[in-house]
Amino acid sequence: MTTAIRKRLPRNDALQKVTGDAQYADDIYLPGMLYGKLLRSPHAHARILDIDTERALALPGVRAVVCGIDTSGIKYGTVPDEQGLAIDKVRFIGDEVAAVAAVDEETAEEALALIDVAYEILPSVHDPLLAMQEGAPVIHEASAHIYDAARNISRRTHLAYGNVEAGFAQADYVFEHTFETQMVNHATIEPHSAVAQYDPGGKITLYSSCQTPFLIRSDLAATLQMPLTRVRVVKPRVGGGFGGKREMMASDFSAAVLAMKTGRPVKVTYTREEALATTRQRHPTRISLRTGVTRGGRVVAKECHMIMENGAYNGRGPDILGSCPNYLTVLYRTPNIHFDGYLVYTNNPPGSAFRGFGNPQIRFADDSQMDIIAAELGIDPVELRHLNVREAGDVTPNKAIITSCGLRECVEEVDRATDFRNRWGKLPFGQGVGLACGHHTCGFKSLLPHDSSAAVVKLNDDGTANVLTGASDVGQGSDTALGMIAAEELGIPFHRIEMTTADTEVTPMDLGSYASRVTFIAGHAVRLAAADAKSQLLEAAADLLRTPPQDLVSENGVICSLEHPERSALVEEAIQHHLAHGPGSPILGRGAYNAPTDRLNRETGEGNTSPAYSFGAQVAEVKVDPETGRVRVIRMTSAIDCGVPLNPTAIEGQVEGSVAGGMGQALLESFSQHEGLILNPSLLEYRVPLAGEMPDMDTIIVETEEKEGPFGAKGVGEFVQIPTAAAIANAVYDAIGVRIHDLPITPDKILAALSKKGVGT
């Protein structure tokens, strides 16, 4: 019996969200607040010659206009190449040039039109292959941070593990294909929004719709040249992140700068158009994959050449490219591997983190190819996976230790649940099933020197507890998961836990919500803090019950002796006893966790960038209408290994969201662009899946126990989205015999392919 975990508990913010009382950044109104708007570049590439703000400043109601030259100009980011507001150049359509604060949004908007910017228009480049050619327009000037500025290559990742030549020599067959994935947007329901307030004592408070308040604090403090204690970033409720809110945005920076300039609070909320077209995107990629397999179906070598289009700025691009080799080494046993990847600047909107962090792109290529291999070898896709799946205890060719892995069971489960092997290749034309697998990290040792989190637990006289953690609930429900971990460790019912999270001033540090790290990394810290509090609690109970603390357990609000079960006390009785008699009275627990530091060699990149990995398999069932080319996903069955399932309901929610995201990328989402201009920046034309389009979804939980995770849990935020596009593509192939190599799988592509095959019209 557990106190909290493994229970289907509703979220602790459910009521506020259902009633509309949950407060998001844009719901914040501060006395005297101004409204900020950003002037954006209409050019994809241009030099800023002059900015004249006089007319804008003269407009009644305008309180301040700020340009890049009014700011420190310090570049920020993990590999810094971006300024809060552009100074010398603009590099994409939408690049931020100036910010206005006015008494209302309309006046601020009007003022934007009165700012006169003199540009020298520069030639621009919008295709990474062209951008890499000699003589292409140079987007960023050469610096130590850039691999090859003249060819617009921000970063190259070139790695080999094992003996690739020898590997291919063992292969009976070699397959080579090229896949392409498109730019997609997070399209969070809540656009980016920030409210900044400046205290004339020299302190800025920023309420930001973000995933990473502590990282934004760092960037904001650096660019404002202030100590970390004088910058407070608070995350209100957030309506979705998916990677799109894990960096400081121009909204954050401008709100802060305008608040400092005016002495009044300033709110900057992006329009839907701004959120879609000017923030961050999933990197478009071109992936050439060469795979050697034995006649029996074992993968023996793999070579991957990857072009990742960076867009105008790095965002987390260098980290994402650096992660990609791991996506090929962890999931399937691949003893010899060669990876050559290029992150290439263009004058398109910047790419950055997006659920999966490069993994969905790699997985679409690799699991599409696995399906091709299966067909060619006459081995069914389930069997092919079984021959190659990663197992617990494995060490990858780049020396990452796989501590727990339920991948084989996941493949078995989806096979059984969907009767896959009996249906694959045997359904009527137009109907198909497709299998793909996925994995992802639980935290991520990236260019940041650590992957850590800390927490505080305070016990109150009445047996309730306050938990403080920097972790950021962005809608995924981490406040609930972390509260459950605290409740379980303390042995008190979940409803007695109050969470205070994601406020850089009052909560302990946590890097944020990304890399499926929150349950694992922050959960570990919360558990340690709760354990620290519990040890004090049990000391007090031991004194009260006259029994040694190691003989006591705390469960469901009661502390009880194992030896003498008749000796028991309520948690609040023990707390009150400690208050009256403890030398350090109020019970306060602290915990801090860093992903193991001894398992990664930063010089060679070998070892674990993540302390553990979650795994899963997915079967898509589709119907393809050969008349219209329209693909309808009928059912998605996901089997997942996220360690011990802390809250099955929350896990199912994650899976269903992932299916929607993956399905959007597979079938629907795409920007029409012309020379860097996004032509469809609205949710009417940029098509995310609607509720009515969603398939039936089944989630099968395959339990493993991850020793390093809190209560055996692993992350669940991202990895279910990773196989989705490949599963759908494979199902489409099963349905109509057509293989689409570039996402999204649109009706026109299907019709063209069918027509090429001589099917249909």
Place this chain on the structure above:
Amino acid sequence: MTTAIRKRLPRNDALQKVTGDAQYADDIYLPGMLYGKLLRSPHAHARILDIDTERALALPGVRAVVCGIDTSGIKYGTVPDEQGLAIDKVRFIGDEVAAVAAVDEETAEEALALIDVAYEILPSVHDPLLAMQEGAPVIHEASAHIYDAARNISRRTHLAYGNVEAGFAQADYVFEHTFETQMVNHATIEPHSAVAQYDPGGKITLYSSCQTPFLIRSDLAATLQMPLTRVRVVKPRVGGGFGGKREMMASDFSAAVLAMKTGRPVKVTYTREEALATTRQRHPTRISLRTGVTRGGRVVAKECHMIMENGAYNGRGPDILGSCPNYLTVLYRTPNIHFDGYLVYTNNPPGSAFRGFGNPQIRFADDSQMDIIAAELGIDPVELRHLNVREAGDVTPNKAIITSCGLRECVEEVDRATDFRNRWGKLPFGQGVGLACGHHTCGFKSLLPHDSSAAVVKLNDDGTANVLTGASDVGQGSDTALGMIAAEELGIPFHRIEMTTADTEVTPMDLGSYASRVTFIAGHAVRLAAADAKSQLLEAAADLLRTPPQDLVSENGVICSLEHPERSALVEEAIQHHLAHGPGSPILGRGAYNAPTDRLNRETGEGNTSPAYSFGAQVAEVKVDPETGRVRVIRMTSAIDCGVPLNPTAIEGQVEGSVAGGMGQALLESFSQHEGLILNPSLLEYRVPLAGEMPDMDTIIVETEEKEGPFGAKGVGEFVQIPTAAAIANAVYDAIGVRIHDLPITPDKILAALSKKGVGT
């Protein structure tokens, strides 16, 4: 050399206060906020027969009317006898009967007049001596909490230590006098104010101008029948407390109840009249003191009979009465002592805590009598003190251990600084000098089971630190003092410390600002939390500098090896090293402190209610105009032992405020009352000292080192106010030969006494 302590640092909130940017409760405006007003009883004693709110509710703009019967009716307080809103009876003029929330203050005020209350007027009693007589109106019905309800005696404290009879038998002289002290009000510059916000998820947040957010949380949670985690009390900047804001007020309770009822934020700010006449007062007392001394001037026995008028409700009265015996045992060596005190209900405004917590009343009596004894025995007042002063290492007759004591040096210092012995009794008629002493606690083990505090220290990457403590800065500067303690312990400059305080949800528990406990108790917790963080910091530095941590010191932002001074690192370098390599990465320190629990026997009341005591001596120099009877204080010289002086500027500020408070009670402050109706509830007529009336003030710091205190410090909040009235009364006697036994020493009393003596008109 120190990093922070012993320095004259300005307050960390000085800029905001000087610019007017500091935010007090009444400065808080929340969207949709309503304004609350309280309907108060016009009768000193009456039964509530019926309340009709219909007409009030019908007034446009009124959003809610709440009466006692709409609430839980649960009584609160350390000895509970008071309800948030009265239900059955009202017990003083101003007792709260109903609360209204409306769209503005004027509408709320108007609505009060439309509430129809049917009262049955009861006989009332306004003099404690009459209230104690058989047949007096009974104010509170009998209960286990009340010593003798029929005689309106809430509590009796009857204690004897040593052998009082034998003591008096040793005495060569016995002196017996009766003294009286008046009711005075805290008259804080900021009146009481509270803003409540209700989250429909079931949580109340109260911004309250208070000294004790955690105690108010307890009372609010109990009366609202909610768990402690669902009640958050936040203290904004506070403009003075002095004991008047250390309990839940009707403003707090009503704001919360109205916010819950309306679903909208509600602000209740008291008018000056309400603050002065309906909150809390210093208890009026009548103290009969019988003291036996030897011919040589040694005090051998003391008998004290005290009537303390409670007013209508207990407030902290029971605790205050219970403390009074200690005020006679700690300051002067008094081997045999008998105390008989009565806390008596009347239908006057309730008394409660006020700077000194009963000690100023006792001290006025005892040090006035010491002056009488000195004169009668022909021993000068300095010598008489030297014969009887408490010394470090002493144990009081009720077994309290005096750990540090600089009282003798304080008496010497004020003597020297004022040339007292050469001037006392020798100045021209109308000029006089008067000496008195004082002491007070550093925290207080009262009816609460503990006296504790906890703190958290977070270190940031850039070598700055956030300190979280529940301690409440109410204007005395404790945020600065506690920040200095953290800075000193960590070895980083004070300006790198950011304080987050007094928010029950995010800060660790602390009981609040009272009993001069903050520097001592909360300071101890902060020091422990900083030491916990420092030990992690030094571990990291040890790893970085390849030297054992015990060889390292952290000072002024630099960690340095004692053995190899060439090995050093900046604090931020050590933090960053820990982040990259520490298993529990972000450095987080926790500390909790409880005043020693082994030094108080709660059964007998023997032992230490406070872990240490601060001491002081004061000389008042006055001019008395025999024509007008007006007393002018020319100079006040205070010598104080508050242990190691952390910030001399802050200490001087405390002393000067205390002198103002003491002088107000001694000479100016008094309410005119008629049957419980206060006739002068305004600062025009209730006369606190004006800046221009203040004397020259000298502060002499006598340093001791208190082993139990943080960096050797002791409390300084209250004890300088304690001797002031006696010092002035003694100076008046020295000036004109007239002894005033009842406060305040007003011109009419002086003229009457002079005329009785045959001096003047």
